[in-house]
Amino acid sequence: xxxKRAGLLDTIQDSGRTGFFKYAVPRSGFMDAQSAKRANxxxxxxxxxxxxxxxxxxxxxxxxxxxxxxxxxxxxKFTLNxxxxxxxxxxxxQPDDEIEFSQASEGVYxxxxxxxxxxxxxxxxSRSMHPSLFxxxxxxxxxxxxxxxxxxxxxxxVGNTSDVSLCSKMVVYPGPEFNCLKTPEQLRxxxxxxxxxxxxxxxxxxxxxxHRRHSTIKSSVVFPGIVQxxxxxxxxxLHRDCQVTGGYPRVLLTxxxxxxxxxxxxxxxxxxxxxxxLSNYLGE
Amino acid sequence: MGLKVRFHRVSPEVISIELEGTSAAWLSYVAEQLESxxxxxxxxxxxxxxxxxxxxxxxxILSELASFFDSxxxxxxxxxxxxxxxxxxxxxxxxxxAKKKGMSIDQIKxxxxxxxxxxxxxxxxxxxxxxxGVPESLDLPRRSSPRTRVPxxxxxxxxxxxxxxxxxxxxxxxxxxxxxxxxxxxNKNPPVIVxxxxxxxxxxxxxxxxxVLQLIWxxxxxxxxxxSHVC
Numbered sequence: 001x002x003x004k005r006a007g008l009l010d011t012i013q014d015s016g017r018t019g020f021f022k023y024a025v026p027r028s029g030f031m032d033a034q035s036a037k038r039a040n041x042x043x044x045x046x047x048x049x050x051x052x053x054x055x056x057x058x059x060x061x062x063x064x065x066x067x068x069x070x071x072x073x074x075x076x077k078f079t080l081n082x083x084x085x086x087x088x089x090x091x092x093x094q095p096d097d098e099i100e101f102s103q104a105s106e107g108v109y110x111x112x113x114x115x116x117x118x119x120x121x122x123x124x125x126s127r128s129m130h131p132s133l134f135x136x137x138x139x140x141x142x143x144x145x146x147x148x149x150x151x152x153x154x155x156x157x158v159g160n161t162s163d164v165s166l167c168s169k170m171v172v173y174p175g176p177e178f179n180c181l182k183t184p185e186q187l188r189x190x191x192x193x194x195x196x197x198x199x200x201x202x203x204x205x206x207x208x209x210x211h212r213r214h215s216t217i218k219s220s221v222v223f224p225g226i227v228q229x230x231x232x233x234x235x236x237x238l239h240r241d242c243q244v245t246g247g248y249p250r251v252l253l254t255x256x257x258x259x260x261x262x263x264x265x266x267x268x269x270x271x272x273x274x275x276x277x278l279s280n281y282l283g284e
Numbered sequence: 285m286g287l288k289v290r291f292h293r294v295s296p297e298v299i300s301i302e303l304e305g306t307s308a309a310w311l312s313y314v315a316e317q318l319e320s321x322x323x324x325x326x327x328x329x330x331x332x333x334x335x336x337x338x339x340x341x342x343x344x345i346l347s348e349l350a351s352f353f354d355s356x357x358x359x360x361x362x363x364x365x366x367x368x369x370x371x372x373x374x375x376x377x378x379x380x381x382a383k384k385k386g387m388s389i390d391q392i393k394x395x396x397x398x399x400x401x402x403x404x405x406x407x408x409x410x411x412x413x414x415x416x417g418v419p420e421s422l423d424l425p426r427r428s429s430p431r432t433r434v435p436x437x438x439x440x441x442x443x444x445x446x447x448x449x450x451x452x453x454x455x456x457x458x459x460x461x462x463x464x465x466x467x468x469x470x471n472k473n474p475p476v477i478v479x480x481x482x483x484x485x486x487x488x489x490x491x492x493x494x495x496v497l498q499l500i501w502x503x504x505x506x507x508x509x510x511x512s513h514v515c
Contacts, residue, residue: 221329223338245331
């Protein structure tokens with residue numbers, strides 16, 4: 001696949017790498033794993049196969065050999081050789097076909113899966129692009145991403161017709177330093193504004209000050225799903241590319257579904273946290 | 285003799301294990317043992333006396349963790365190495381450090397090379413490891429405003445810790461100089477050489493020596509050997 005024009009933040013992602021936290025290497029992987037896996041499943045791929053992840057604005061991509069693709073995630077209009085295409089279905093591709101994306105009408109991350117997954121380079125067990133491992137943070141114009149040509153249609157997927165969930169509520173559980181929150185009950189009805197968005201974390205601004213006290217903790221281990229409370233009163237929902245250690249109190253925690261949901265909440269939009277007992281999460 | 289531990293379940297897939305009064309070398313050893321004994325562990329991280337274990341099959345491991353720690357003893361075979369790291373003292377902060385400490389640059393270099401440092405673990409960036417052992421006579425806090433650009437392979441310190449930046453990045457540590465060696469290689473498995481508990485010694489090289497060693501490092505098939513003695 002030839003990148004004729006790159007989107008705003010195009011990367012190749014799979015389900016990420018494990019086993020390297022001890023060297024401070026993040027997991028990385030699909031920001032909205034549910035959508036990426038949906039695209040793969042519709043094609044009959046392994047759900048963890050590598051896909052193109054686009055953010056807000058997609059690019060123009062030319063395919064040099066026959067295959068099948070599927071587009072899913074944040075709704076983003078696209079054309080195949082100038083003709084409007086449909087998301088969440090199998091699209092046959094002929095040599096020299098061109099897919100052109102416009103802007104996502106809502107949500108943040110849109111995925112393009114190709115039959116069999118992309119054959120881009122592997123670093124430490126994963127194709128997920130991370131600047132420290134690949135030397136670049138995104139695809140650029142002129143890049144070529146390999147895939148295996150295929151011309152037999154995948155079996156039609158039945159059943160999986162669920163679309164991306166653009167939900168403004170997210171389940172959170174008490175984190176290890178939950179007691180750094182002044183009045184946790186406040187969280188229930190508190191609209192939180194998404195103030196910043198990248199692959200490392202999503203910053204949300206509460207409309208009231210949540211600190212019990214100015215609290216710093218010894219540096220401790222963090223991972224995607226941990227919600228930190230910064231000294232200025234921001235909450236940071238750590239995401240797929242987050243560091244492995246951090247010095248802010250880990251006041252809350254969300255689950256895989258929560259990570260997928262907040263990945264799709266745009267900067268400027270609001271989200272609500274639904275505080276739930278940790279025992280519900282642990283299944284005790 | 286069992287080991288005093290406290291378990292804290294963070295999520296269905298994450299448990300943190302608090303060990304009392306333990307060194308980085310010991311934590312590193314326990315983490316290694318955990319990984320080799322439980323194949324369903326995906327990740328182990330240790331920091332400040334806490335080992336954090338990640339596994340999608342945590343329930344299977346939980347029942348056996350107590351007996352694992354019962355059988356551990358604080359006496360263990362040490363496999364830790366001493367690495368000799370060349371440094372070209374060309375750091376952007378060298379003059380600032382000397383001025384702040386009321387010493388000459390030569391004195392700063394001498395103090396830096398006299399000490400032995402101990403790697404205590406990875407964090408911040410892929411391949412970025414912290415080391416302890418910065419003497420008070422050298423130590424300074426982080427810079428009040430971080431530099432937007434710290435060159436790759438910078439040797440720097442702050443708040444009693446020494447580190448080598450694996451990439452060009454922003455950072456607030458006081459930069460002494462640069463090493464020609466790269467301590468993180470994502471194309472190798474493992475991608476690192478230094479492990480927590482290892483000792484580090486620095487020795488001074490000049491610019492031309494730097495260039496030679498850089499070339500030797502890039503083409504070397506035995507980087508551990510290069511690091512095992514003064515080159």
